Amino acid sequence: MDITRRAVVPLLLAPLCLLGQTNAGDQEWAAFLDWVKALPPGAIPSTSVEPFAGYQKKLIADGVSPKDAEALTARLRTRSAHNPEWMAVRLNWTYSQEGHHREKPDAFLVETAGALRPGKALDLGMGEGRNAIYLAQHGWDVTGLDVSDVGVAHAKEKARKLGVRIDARVQDVYLFDFGANQWDLVCLLYFHISDHESTYQQIARGLKPAGHVIVEDPVRPAMETLLQAREKWEATKLHILRMEYLEGWSEWGQDQEPLGRLLLQKPA
């Protein structure tokens, strides 16, 4: 190897080493998920903090040095951000607990979809299906997607008991093929698109001409989050029919947090 290649190889490897320091490897991640999944339901609340602290304690009890346990936990946290597997674990906890079930459909959905002619609807992050079931009860042909298998199972069971049909799938929204000109309505109700900018365009492409998108989400920290969301939707060329910023209780949050709502339509 000549001197130039010897200098270049470590330079090329350096970013990989750095990556290894910040993001947990597959084996580390799998071991963490196995540990978490073996916990009894309700043992850990579905906050993003406690599981990592608990795992750090377990590592130290297993003989890992406190410094290494802290570093590994930090890598696991990094890997968990916007990670569908992690989202599924957390939401499976939520949906397995008593008192966490939301039954009533979203008020904004009821108001807006009620004025539309039923067609093919897609509910992104459907949870336990309160909105998908509402739409199906009102004549829509509904497909609902969620990474939480527990949520999807609950949605199917509820639909079965109510005698309505929904196509509920365990599916990562970011890997879904929205197709072209397929959907009359796409719902993002407390489902926030994070780190996947192309999803906005995919949704717009998947909508039929004159199809609608309904969005309701807490806006953290405040108004500017809604304005940023509006910019992202504007780039898709969908028309913004309604935009609302409400100070009030979100249907999903536990605290009083401001809420953003958007109603969009694809040009006919």
Ligand SMILES: C[S@@+](CC[C@H](N)C(=O)[O-])C[C@H]1O[C@@H](n2cnc3c(N)ncnc32)[C@H](O)[C@@H]1O
């Ligand atoms: C806050 S809940 C809202 C559930 C439902 N839309 C409602 O209003 O009752 C968000 C849902 O999105 C799901 N989710 C998050 N990321 C996802 C992804 N990448 N693909 C599919 N579902 C996802 C979660 O599992 C969770 O059920």
